[in-house]
Amino acid sequence: QQPVQSPQAVILREGEDAVINCSSSKALYSVHWYRQKHGEAPVFLMILLKGGEQKGHEKISASFNEKKQQSSLYLTASQLSYSGTYFCGTESPSNSGYALNFGKGTSLLVTP
Amino acid sequence: DTGVSQNPRHKITKRGQNVTFRCDPISEHNRLYWYRQTLGQGPEFLTYFQNEAQLEKSRLLSDRFSAERPKGSFSTLEIQRTEQGDSAMYLCASTPSSKGQDNYGYTFGSGTRLTVV
Numbered sequence A: 001q002q003p004v005q006s007p008q009a010v011i012l013r014e015g016e017d018a019v020i021n022c023s024s025s026k027a028l029y030s031v032h033w034y035r036q037k038h039g040e041a042p043v044f045l046m047i048l049l050k051g052g053e054q055k056g057h058e059k060i061s062a063s064f065n066e067k068k069q070q071s072s073l074y075l076t077a078s079q080l081s082y083s084g085t086y087f088c089g090t091e092s093p094s095n096s097g098y099a100l101n102f103g104k105g106t107s108l109l110v111t112p
Numbered sequence B: 001d002t003g004v005s006q007n008p009r010h011k012i013t014k015r016g017q018n019v020t021f022r023c024d025p026i027s028e029h030n031r032l033y034w035y036r037q038t039l040g041q042g043p044e045f046l047t048y049f050q051n052e053a054q055l056e057k058s059r060l061l062s063d064r065f066s067a068e069r070p071k072g073s074f075s076t077l078e079i080q081r082t083e084q085g086d087s088a089m090y091l092c093a094s095t096p097s098s099k100g101q102d103n104y105g106y107t108f109g110s111g112t113r114l115t116v117v
Helices: none
Strands: A004-006 A009-013 A018-023 A030-036 A043-048 A054-056 A060-064 A070-075 A084-091 A106-111 B005-007 B010-013 B019-024 B031-037 B044-050 B053-057 B065-068 B075-079 B088-095 B112-116
Touching (some): A030 A060, A043 A060, B031 B075
Parallel strands (some): A009 A106, B010 B112
Antiparallel strands (some): A030 A043, A084 A106, B005 B019, B019 B075, B031 B088, B044 B053, B065 B075
């Protein structure tokens, strides 16, 4: 089942913050976050496994809610290099360890 | 190790022709995945291997698509009698079997862009 990402697109000025959401109608085993720049392969950012978990670096972090149905990616004090499309990939308990289902992506553009 | 390698990078073919793509995963990764991505969409799962065994195949994958991973090393994806709707970026990814927090993320290759004319 494909997760739902929102918003579809975001335009920021350098230094502004953004939040990208990823939702599922059913509890998940894990959530992955990836960033893809134009013409390049998706690059792994982080994985969340536990309900209520928060992890990441100072400027890019993510959370997984207690019910394990929603995850959010937080981009703080954005830099030009953050531009790209962000995808969440979800793993359900029924196929744990197998393929991820990816959302349609959130396009992020950071301008000077 | 230089990561996941895919060849060719680009392929233009006439409708009805067969095409084959190759993926060389990271050597210690025994899980290998094929995805397809079209413009403005997220990667769409095609099939998955654990070593040489093909464990899962998407229902969206028609009989024209076949994948192999002989000896659990590189993998090939073949599309027979290509159609214009097959035009897409074909991505390969690999992971180790361990679910350690730091190494379970997919490592994607740069993909093969297929154009069917």
